Amino acid sequence: MQSGLFPDDPAETRIEILKATYAALLEHGYADLTIDRIGQHFPKSTSLLYHHYEGKDELLVDFLSYLLEDAEAGLGTESGASADERLLTLFDRIFAEETPESMAFQRAMAEMRAQAATDQEYRRHFTEHDRFFRDRLADVIRDGIEDGTFREVDPEQVATMLHTMLSGAMAEQVTSDLDLSSMRAEAEAYVEARLLAEGR
Amino acid sequence: MQSGLFPDDPAETRIEILKATYAALLEHGYADLTIDRIGQHFPKSTSLLYHHYEGKDELLVDFLSYLLEDAEAGLGTESGASADERLLTLFDRIFAEETPESMAFQRAMAEMRAQAATDQEYRRHFTEHDRFFRDRLADVIRDGIEDGTFREVDPEQVATMLHTMLSGAMAEQVTSDLDLSSMRAEAEAYVEARLLAEGR
The missing domain is CATH 1.10.357.10 (Tetracycline Repressor, domain 2)
Incomplete structure (x- = not known):
């Protein structure tokens, strides 16, 4: 499921954020994950993350939805x-x-x-x-x-x-x-x- | 497994602590559990808990061992x-x-x-x-x-x-x-x- 889960160069900001989330999850796990740590894997400004999501859990629930969308498409x-x-x-x-x-x-x-x-x-x-x-x-x-x-x-x-x-x-x-x-x-x-x- | 897991009136302090842990787990779940919250279900002084266990996780791992001992005995x-x-x-x-x-x-x-x-x-x-x-x-x-x-x-x-x-x-x-x-x-x-x- 992992390889090819995200495009190399995502065109949409949402996908770019979720790709950064995936990288941060691999590095820190769920418990130690923060929006700022996701920001470290995000090529644009971290403030953009706060603009799209209220907090870590809202972002992660959207991440889980993306996994389902990917599974459906595959x-x-x-x-x-x-x-x-x-x-x-x-x-x-x-x-x-x-x-x-x-x-x-x-x-x-x-x-x-x-x-x-x-x-x-x-x-x-x-x-x-x-x-x-x-x-x-x-x-x-x-x-x-x-x-x-x-x-x-x-x-x-x-x-x-x-x-x-x-x-x-x-x-x-x-x-x-x-x-x-x-x-x-x-x-x-x-x-x-x-x-x-x-x-x- | 739950009913009869603990004696009504435990003679050993360890069992008394683990019984309080069980009650606190039911009330607060794992994430919101603290030694002080376990203390609220413990008839003796909370400081006794700190005397027996370094922290919440050491106590819980002992709690899990007790479940196994109980399962073995049963x-x-x-x-x-x-x-x-x-x-x-x-x-x-x-x-x-x-x-x-x-x-x-x-x-x-x-x-x-x-x-x-x-x-x-x-x-x-x-x-x-x-x-x-x-x-x-x-x-x-x-x-x-x-x-x-x-x-x-x-x-x-x-x-x-x-x-x-x-x-x-x-x-x-x-x-x-x-x-x-x-x-x-x-x-x-x-x-x-x-x-x-x-x-x-």
């Missing part, structure tokens, strides 16, 4: 692949080798997600975020049932499980040192045992 | 039940109707877990926490394979999946408004499709 690239192949591609992406950049970003996301426990704006955002990814997973399951790859399962119910398992894994990757390397194999075993139609 | 009560029944009992507990108290406690846990993204002490604790629960889940899977209830799966791998899915669900319950009611059914479907031996 969909549909795997068309042509079967439903089970699309799920495995997703697992590959989630359980890919971590880089320092992806770890720093996941840490900041875990901190922001925890804000949703007490802050309504973050909660509203993460609800939208969860709904978006769960709906996309349900679409894949539905396609798989339609073309006979998958059994007749409840697409929403299976999507809820897949989403919860994947977001649990992403959170654990940055909050625990326990080895998650076998998750990829078991996620695949789940798809095979629960979803793949007989004889596939 | 194990083995479901002996006699078969492995699949033990898993379903666990699902019942995790997906039980939420109360204001259990929600407040889960919110505080989500905030503390996020600390583990940047704080080594919290991370060390949550690694131990995850290892404990994953090991117990692997024990149940192993028992089930031994007595023929379950297929010949890799117990560690399945336990990793179950644990990640359950901790993901607990986190989502307090950071998103999305409905998780179908998780219970899908967790059961996973056990059935992936674990139950043929003809059970």
